[in-house]
Amino acid sequence: MNKTIFVTGATSGFGKAIAEKFAAEKWNCIITGRRKERLNELAQQLISAYKINVLPLAFDVSKKEEVFVVINNLKDEWCNIDVLVNNAGLAAGRDLFDKASIEDWDTMIDTNVKGLLYVSKAVIPFMIKNKKGHIINIGSTAAKEVYKEGNVYCATKHAVNAISEAQRIDLLQHKIKVTAIHPGAAETEFSLVRFKGDEEKAKAMYEGFEPLHAADIANTVFYCANLPTHVCINDLVITCTAQANSFYTYKKE
Ligand code: NDP
Ligand code: 8X3
Numbered sequence: 001m002n003k004t005i006f007v008t009g010a011t012s013g014f015g016k017a018i019a020e021k022f023a024a025e026k027w028n029c030i031i032t033g034r035r036k037e038r039l040n041e042l043a044q045q046l047i048s049a050y051k052i053n054v055l056p057l058a059f060d061v062s063k064k065e066e067v068f069v070v071i072n073n074l075k076d077e078w079c080n081i082d083v084l085v086n087n088a089g090l091a092a093g094r095d096l097f098d099k100a101s102i103e104d105w106d107t108m109i110d111t112n113v114k115g116l117l118y119v120s121k122a123v124i125p126f127m128i129k130n131k132k133g134h135i136i137n138i139g140s141t142a143a144k145e146v147y148k149e150g151n152v153y154c155a156t157k158h159a160v161n162a163i164s165e166a167q168r169i170d171l172l173q174h175k176i177k178v179t180a181i182h183p184g185a186a187e188t189e190f191s192l193v194r195f196k197g198d199e200e201k202a203k204a205m206y207e208g209f210e211p212l213h214a215a216d217i218a219n220t221v222f223y224c225a226n227l228p229t230h231v232c233i234n235d236l237v238i239t240c241t242a243q244a245n246s247f248y249t250y251k252k253e
Pocket of ligand 1: 008009010011012013014015032033034035059060061062087088089090091111115138139140141182183184185186187188189190191193
């Protein structure tokens, strides 16, 4: 029987690449995000390319009621979730603490922290019932080091790191694996979102080096999700070869 993955933030970047990778390996996919058209288009592509089942669910992870209504109403055939990837997230702005916008802070906390908590809380009962499951949380190098003008984004990713540790401890008794994957710079729509549509600023982030590709993260998630039952990668930091951590990236002039 095909396995099932539930991936949030599948309309773009890592989430889309994760859905494509797992679909190509014959997993059924629950794909989520706010942009319904993109989700439906991806669902059609995956179904026709790989002959698997795909369920597109358009909802905002930061809206508590929406999350629980959608997930609590999953039909039986979609409740056997083997892997949940909490990937939906964003940075909004890159500003000094005293200049940063409180609305941006709220958006990041509501999405990156509360959204991850809500989706986890809604999906975990299925895993407990099935006596198995794997939660993969997408953190960041920003979960490990705080950098200038990264204040609340870094705080939300530090929270993802802490929540992953907490889930791992508290869900041990249910045989649920918890993996945190912390990528460094990757060229997706991330910087375009962060800089609110400013393409020049977004592009400048990746000049002079080859950043990670979304497929690198998808392959890593797939590797972690396919280890033997008794093996779990708990915490994994992955950067492109040009990047050492949040502070040091070797860029060509
Ligand atoms: P993208 O902007 O390309 O993708 C972000 C995804 O998150 C989109 O599918 C978006 O869907 C979804 N999303 C954002 N807000 C919400 C929301 N409120 N409700 C539901 N879905 C939402 O960025 P990435 O693929 O790069 O980012 C994915 C994750 O990886 C994020 O958590 C990010 O912090 C993290 N990350 C990114 C790095 C990078 O350099 N790119 C490095 C390290 C970590 P939609 O807009 O349709 O809702
Ligand atoms: C995204 C990578 O360096 O912008 O999490 O924080 S960074």
